Amino acid sequence: MANPGSLNTTAAALDASSGRLGSEPRGARPRRVLSSRNIIIYGTLFVAAAYYLLPLYVMVMTSLKGMPEIRLGNIFSPPVEITFEPWGKAWATACTGLNCDGLSRGFWNSVRITVPSTLVSILIASVNGYALANWRFKGADLFFTILIIGAFIPYQVMIYPIVIVLREMGIYGTLTGLVIVHTIFGMPILTLLFRNYFTSLPEELFKAARIDGAGFWQIYFRIMLPMSLPIFVVAMILQVTGIWNDFLFGVVFTRPEYYPMTVQLNNIVNSVQGVKEYNVNMAATLLTGAVPLIVYFVSGRLFVRGIAAGAVKG
């Protein structure tokens, strides 16, 4: 037989516990892992990530298979027998013509090309964007418009004129020439990128710096540059990727001793006649892409939030 008294006490206890402070919202809102917001956000992210990763999966799997297995033609199946040989081959022994040292051959050349080209092109374009955004002068917009239209010219069309220009300047075939070419072709997009970013920064800061006596360069280096980290990252992503993966300019405008890694990649991948070694191709591509990828990952921390927070009121 049920005891009504005991029922009462449980009810009271329940009451008391629900009335206790602990169950009331208090302090910071707890972070629930499975909130509907999180489910939507991470769900979307994972679905998107799957789409983006699918080809990578195929590439990695293929690169770990031997050629006979690849001929079987199931691109999604994981390798029956994992082999790292294609990777080794792509890096160290794949032949391009007579030189059988794989991608490693052009690696340092690529570095030698990419570093100065990226730096110079970003520097020039950012200063330019800054001049356009903050120090407008008559006629600047006209040149800028030409530049933007230039962004739409398929750049292969410009090869011959540029060959002529470089030849006349006497720097055809040199590293300097190549850096200049990369700077030229990076300029439209980068200048636009920086110009538009700088216009969106509070103009008051620029004014304050001028009052503080800072000149053109000081404002650029001390005020604008530190406030533009995210856009510099984007510019770097654009340029590092573009230049590192560039093949055409790298061979058209330099001599063989400067040939970048992509020449090897192209040679490994793009042979017209003869046998195609897909596993080596994949490995080579992944290896070549490693440097930009590292740049992406490492530069991530520069995507800081609230870059202009606290700067101006109103």
Place this chain on the structure above:
Amino acid sequence: MSHSVSIKDLSLSFGAVKVLQNLDLDIRDGEFLVLLGSSGCGKSTLLNCIAGLLEPTDGQIFIKDRNVTWEEPKDRGIGMVFQSYALYPQMSVEKNLSFGLQVAKVPKPEIEKRVERAAEILQIGPLLKRKPAELSGGQRQRVAIGRALVRDVDVFLFDEPLSNLDAKLRSELRVEIKRLHQSLNNTMIYVTHDQIEALTLADRIAIMKSGVIQQLDDPMTIYNRPRNLFVAGFIGSPSMNFIRGEIAERGGRRVFHTDGVDFSLDGYDANGTLAAGRKVVLGVRPEHVLLDEDIVGSDEIHEAVVDIEEPMGADNLLWLKHAGHVLGVRTGGTRRYRPGTKVRLGFDMAVASLFDAVTEDRI
């Protein structure tokens, strides 16, 4: 006398909006000029022009008798506190303060000394390592002031520098700014909406309205002899009581006549003659409305009823109803009047003002 800043015929428009109109202003060397004016009248714009941050549509600007109209801000020898602060967000407070000095290649120990001193004055010592985003509104404003204070320039432009500070700090800083001005003896152009600040700091006050300077005079003149209705109404809080009426003659003496009552104009110091029948506006500040026993030497008797009483600590603000007008009166904080009380009313004509009803200028 040499002029520190001299503005000739300055005009500025933003597209169709005319902000400054043929503005002339001469500021003496070492003068402390306060710019007062209603919100949006063009004060900040004027400062920006002086600093060289906005290009005037027309006119010229001289600093130290040098035509600087087209010079770069950095060559003008100015320091400025921006109304919007404009702190460098990526720099610590300390860096914000020292940036201008570093640019000017001031030696390091000197920079440190000045920053330390500014930080002390502004009470932001403990915040030196923070970024602007981590400061409160008032703290940001102090950093903005500090950035100007550390610099050693001829002309300081302060745009509402104390508006977001608490009263205590504000009065402390007011004193510090005054002291700084006296020790450096440089020129200050100071925008404020705080009348106490204006009256205590200024050598001269310029009152602006819609881009035009209405009156440029020393504080007492501005307060007691405002040139026109706008200036009169603008200065003083609570603002001056205005009563429309006309001049009349009563037995050879001029009186101010309104709504059937007369106020004797004895003691009023007119600019010209007071022709009977002229339509005028009488302006009396709340503290110049005399009540009961304060009234001396007057035989008129005007009765009024207390409508509202607003005690404000040191003072007591009364709103009286009298002959169809509402009059604000300021009395001592210890004298209390219940609403409904009847009081006797008089004006201290020696410090009152009469304005032409049409031109609105003082007569």
Place this chain on the structure above:
Amino acid sequence: MSHSVSIKDLSLSFGAVKVLQNLDLDIRDGEFLVLLGSSGCGKSTLLNCIAGLLEPTDGQIFIKDRNVTWEEPKDRGIGMVFQSYALYPQMSVEKNLSFGLQVAKVPKPEIEKRVERAAEILQIGPLLKRKPAELSGGQRQRVAIGRALVRDVDVFLFDEPLSNLDAKLRSELRVEIKRLHQSLNNTMIYVTHDQIEALTLADRIAIMKSGVIQQLDDPMTIYNRPRNLFVAGFIGSPSMNFIRGEIAERGGRRVFHTDGVDFSLDGYDANGTLAAGRKVVLGVRPEHVLLDEDIVGSDEIHEAVVDIEEPMGADNLLWLKHAGHVLGVRTGGTRRYRPGTKVRLGFDMAVASLFDAVTEDRI
């Protein structure tokens, strides 16, 4: 009585910086609460917590007796004026005002009506088509106020809403805000540094210091019976004169003794007994320092010398030297004293305050 906003044991830290510390605050329904406090004491932070824009480290917040600690800002029924305005830069003024209403699906004619009304109150009618970047500082601030005003909410949070407006506009808007509050009868929490605003608007004033509320009382109590030294010094401008000394007994009557002079404590309304020998601080507001003929009913004679005179329009501020102290005195604007003049000095003990020298609390 029902509480509109109720804060229990609220703490908030930014990393190592503790901004709010176990703060309790109960605000009644329809109350107008003014938050006063020195710059950086945590006022904006508190408003942000109430609005739900900052997450407290600890504690609870109730609005209309509902625990909203974890609720979204939009579900709290609040309107807010940000200290930094936070206008939507790409929208015209009109859009800035109406956007929140559009989202709330308020009918179009109603939106138009409200926007028009707000624009009229704030005198920004001609600016409705402009973008925030094309406004002056004060105009931006008015838009920020407008964005809150158009909304129909239970609780308004105003963070120094009038700080950048000219005195005239400010007093007009003060009246409008008061009127609005009376007509809507919603709760207002209002941060300001302007004491006039605080004293005229507030039902109660909360004085904060370093994240702790020092006193929460109606304006007159705060002004006349400040709970501690901080409150006393914070309220009133120029601020209260503080004189260190001790209680002494002279012929059965308590006196305040300092530097060889005594001031009778007759008429002082003490919280407890005034034990002789207790170290205290005497606080007297400048307007409670009596000069010459104002002194009534006192047989002590204290002589002082006028050091500085600061005329401030309606008032006259004197700095007197007396027995090694400097005392600020406020007198009527028409009474003038040349520096060097000797004056007789007395304190109005009925409105003075005594503080324990150690605890700094009022006794």
Place this chain on the structure above:
Amino acid sequence: MTGQTYAGRPNKLLRNLNAKIASIPMILVAVVIFLGGTIWTVVYSFTNSKLLPRLKFVGIEQYERLWVAPRWIVSIENLAIYGLFTLVFSLVIGFLLAALMDQKIRFENTFRTIFLYPFALSFIVTGLVWQWVLNPEFGIQSVVRSLGWTSFTFDPLYNSEIVIYGILIAGLWQGTGLVMCLLLAGLRGIDEDIWKAARVDGIPMWRTYLFIVIPMMRPVFITTLVIIASGIVRVYDLVVAQTSGGPGIASEVPAKYVYDYMFQAQNLGQGFAASTMMLITVSIIIIPWAYLEFGGKKRG
């Protein structure tokens, strides 16, 4: 005093000197390379240059030939379809991803790198992978069919009707990461206070993005738009690596026409004529825009 009143306006050329000096590279590039190169191209498009540019004028013959070439017409149509969809989808997807990345999520860096990596990999090979994945024999179609849905058909690269959409799939895969990055950089510039104000105003997140944040990001969007658009106009690798313009000529694009005729067919004149047509189209769009963008307002 008299001297100063007459101190005239300083020489205009010397004002902003530093800015002008800093703009010299831009001006040089704009004039010498882009303007000069364009004029050069246009001039040679009226010649019958083959392997080497030679000034043997043939009037508008190259253009006549261009506009009767079925391949060119198809290329233009394809570009229109591809361009429209790429523009819309990469902006939408890119912004969506950027907005998600901006939600203070965990592993932000990892996700960002995942979305961005396709951009890093040379398309010669990733194109091949897409070719595989979309191949009906051993790609997605075969996987789905082997799971039991035997009527499933998904062969975008081998169906002339829809091949351009197949290319779009891979194009978006490659390009949206960069769009996301650009927009994320823009989002990071938005002041926290704006968000606060919107939250207090009770504006839902999506409306805040749509009506407040996106308008504030206008400059970044313009940059992104130009980057996407220039990528579209110059699209080449994507097509070569996946379909070589096939099946038949169903997925040809103008840039490929230009290259093929310049370098494979060794008919520079024809290539230049085609690229001139492209340039004219682009200019027709950009010049009025630039006029609107730069024409009116002035700053600082």
Place this chain on the structure above:
Amino acid sequence: TDLEVTHWWTSGGEAAAVAELAKAFDATGNKWVDGAIAGSGGTARPIMISRITGGDPMGATQFNHGRQAEELVQAGLMRDLDAVAEREKWREVIKPASLLESCTIDGHIYCAPVNIHSWQWLWLSNAAFEKAGVAVPKNWDEFVAAAPALEKAGIIPLAVGGQAWQTSGAFNVIMVALAGKDNFYKVYKDKDADFAAGPEITKVFKAADDARRMSKGSNVQDWNQATNLVITGKAGGQIMGDWAQGEFQVAGQVAGKDYTCLPGLGVNEIISTDGDAFYFPLLKDEAKSKAQEELASVLVSPKTQVAFNLKKGSLPIRGDVDLNAANDCMKKGLDILAKGNVVESTNQLMSADSQKQIEDLFSEFFANPSMTPEDAQKRFVDIIASAD
């Protein structure tokens, strides 16, 4: 002396072949500096041309036989090899003579041919025909006849990759095989548009229509993916040049047993003389100029020819060498070559521009079933009419 040589032989077998050239050149006391850039045509050619016109030329560079370097020569940028050719009697030893003819511009010899590749091969999967239950065809007609059986067995009769050059290549092979060498020349050498519109060529288009029908369903791009269909028995056959053989070899298949090769489609055993040649830009440096001549001489020398072509899987350019090590199919080719059943390749006969137009046409034709052979022929005639 160091001499930089650019070429686009980069795959494994090709590279090994290049090594032979380098070895032979190095043996003369000079040094072969390798500048390999894969991807003929579109990729490598602009690079080479840029280098030459940019004033920083390489020592020697590969081009296909034909007219690719014509303008460089006319621009005076290339060295003539008259002296070497004279000395080494190239006119006599190089067979077929057409090879040297295409190196000759205005009576001067500007290039050294190194090998012959032929297009005219039909590769058949023995397994596929077995599965379909029909005999392995011996010629094109049998092949066409066997197609329905193959289709029934789920096998694509003819694998054709999606790239444009594969389709036009196949068409030209069909033309040579079905219409014969003379008619082929009438069209491509004489550019006789009327003839191209005639019934002889209509026949060829009919056959191309057959090929198109048979190739339906070969959803691949690259030629070697198509070859792979044949290797795995998913397709019955493929028309492809002799380089396809490498794929069969790598897959471990044996000619005759696993696959069958039919030169000239088994109808008309003629092969074309595509192939590669080296050109020598004019250099200022005396020593290098001398080295260039030495290289030219080495390239054509019998020893180098044997070593190189064995590795490369192509045919030598001179008839006086012995290729015992060659495999079955290659031997067939050699025989045909020895008989002189050769035809100049389209590269030699037509400008790249016209070829490209033809490529575009057949690319469209093969992909678009609604395009009738008549329409295609009409367009073909237009191209021929304006071709050069």
